[in-house]
Amino acid sequence: MLAAVALAFDMTSVLALMYPGRERVEILGQDGVTYVYACKPGPAGETPAAQAAKAQAAFEENATKFGEAFAAELMQGIEAGAPTLGMALDMTRKTDGWAGAITAHLEKTYGCALLG
Structure with a gap:
């Protein structure tokens, strides 16, 4: 009998490697889904979390x-x-x-990459 083993693989950690120096931020969307961003600080010193919140609002x-x-x-x-x-x-x-287009916009405007 063969046993199937489920492999859990978190792609967000792999994608985060593509954005070194950025902070991984989780944001709960209006739809109840958790979105993950890799963000850098904003131009006026906003935290990566603040940038992610702005990016999520724009995304929604x-x-x-x-x-x-x-x-x-x-x-x-x-x-x-x-x-x-x-x-x-x-x-x-x-x-x-x-x-x-939304991916490019979030990156350019907020310095955030939507990872998942």
């Missing part, structure tokens, strides 16, 4: 706006009878683009 606001636009576009496509595969591919492309 941006995610809400993206989600609302995503849902509206999806409903519009359904109502118009758009092909399902085409809509799925288009929405995947837009989601990937949004993820890249």
Whole structure:
């Protein structure tokens, strides 16, 4: 009989290695999920924790706006009878683009990388 052994692997610790000199900060989001950031101090001496809080607020606001636009576009496509595969591919492309843009924004504006 084979026994399956679950391996727990925390990717956030590996990702943190990519951001040396930054502090790992955990923030509880409005959705009850814990988000992990690697942050550096702010330009006016704000702590990494303060920067992470600002980054999380920006992330949540941006995610809400993206989600609302995503849902509206999806409903519009359904109502118009758009092909399902085409809509799925288009929405995947837009989601990937949004993820890249918000990641760059958090890094540039707050000095924080969202790790998980």
